[in-house]
Amino acid sequence: MIMPELPEVETIKNDLIQKIVGRKITDITALWPEIVKDMPFESFKKAVIGQRIINVKRRAKNLIVELTDDTALLIHLKMTGHVLVTDASNEVNEVGKWIKTDNQLLSDDPQNQFIRIIFYFDDKTMMAMSDLRKFAYIKLVSTEDLNKFLAEYGPEPFDPEFTVAVFQTMLQSKGLAIKKVLMDQHILSGVGNIYADEILWASRVHPQTSAKKLSSEEINAIYDNMKKILQNAIEKRGTSTSDFRDTTGKKGTFGDSRNAYRMTGLPCARCSTPIKRISLGGRGTHFCPVCQKEKP
DNA sequence: TGCAGTGTTGCTTC
DNA sequence: CGAAGCAACACTGC
Numbered sequence: 001m002i003m004p005e006l007p008e009v010e011t012i013k014n015d016l017i018q019k020i021v022g023r024k025i026t027d028i029t030a031l032w033p034e035i036v037k038d039m040p041f042e043s044f045k046k047a048v049i050g051q052r053i054i055n056v057k058r059r060a061k062n063l064i065v066e067l068t069d070d071t072a073l074l075i076h077l078k079m080t081g082h083v084l085v086t087d088a089s090n091e092v093n094e095v096g097k098w099i100k101t102d103n104q105l106l107s108d109d110p111q112n113q114f115i116r117i118i119f120y121f122d123d124k125t126m127m128a129m130s131d132l133r134k135f136a137y138i139k140l141v142s143t144e145d146l147n148k149f150l151a152e153y154g155p156e157p158f159d160p161e162f163t164v165a166v167f168q169t170m171l172q173s174k175g176l177a178i179k180k181v182l183m184d185q186h187i188l189s190g191v192g193n194i195y196a197d198e199i200l201w202a203s204r205v206h207p208q209t210s211a212k213k214l215s216s217e218e219i220n221a222i223y224d225n226m227k228k229i230l231q232n233a234i235e236k237r238g239t240s241t242s243d244f245r246d247t248t249g250k251k252g253t254f255g256d257s258r259n260a261y262r263m264t265g266l267p268c269a270r271c272s273t274p275i276k277r278i279s280l281g282g283r284g285t286h287f288c289p290v291c292q293k294e295k296p
Numbered sequence: 297t298g299c300a301g302t303g304t305t306g307c308t309t310c
Numbered sequence: 311c312g313a314a315g316c317a318a319c320a321c322t323g324c
Binding site for chain 2: 077133192283
């Protein structure tokens, strides 16, 4: 299972900006209405139909679809959520093959077999959400509540105010394993299991190293590699070693250039030592036991 | 065959 | 209060 992290959600957001901004929502069908949280589905439907999409944003791993009525759809894809959109220029396109008019599911790709909800637009296109494990959710939120919710998150890696000095200060007070710190969304936004493993491999830092014991060289390396790796992954449209797909169902290619995540037993690209797998905080963690030495 | 693994987040427990 | 563990869920792989 590959969850969407920052690069994957960013890819979906960029697709949606191209495809759905300006569209008016004319109808909503739920094959699993419980995907809408905090509100009965019928109320959600009543409140959302007729609204137009103003903009699409990403914050941490959240997707935010801004609507006309000072509200927004807050979407979290969790681990296996997918957003699929038809191409406005062609109704009988790839997506048209996935979702037939009677809502039956039809696709060669198993990842698109779990459509839970479909939004229909005024130009006859539609946006569907697929989610195998039913962890993903949609909430209708006021701008005010949204801002309160988003304020709980740590800085975005690409925010100009998130400097290496800020990062260093954050780490100094954390006695936790650096991998846990990187993945804690209240501390830092957007990094999950895949990119945490990749960032630490590139930085030659053992995932269990206590954050406050890191040298400033190591902190610099983690900071630089985080930006480099996330940027590279955005350019490659995400990691699809398992189930991530973009809004047309295509895979991202970052997985081809990864060095640690799910590479257990394969030779390290730097020193050929087999990559080791441990469990850290209940999550699979992959690293090179030679390049990423544990600190005494 | 059955059970551990998969991973995000929030809740419970210590 | 911080940290650890687990539930939510459904499918895969050993």
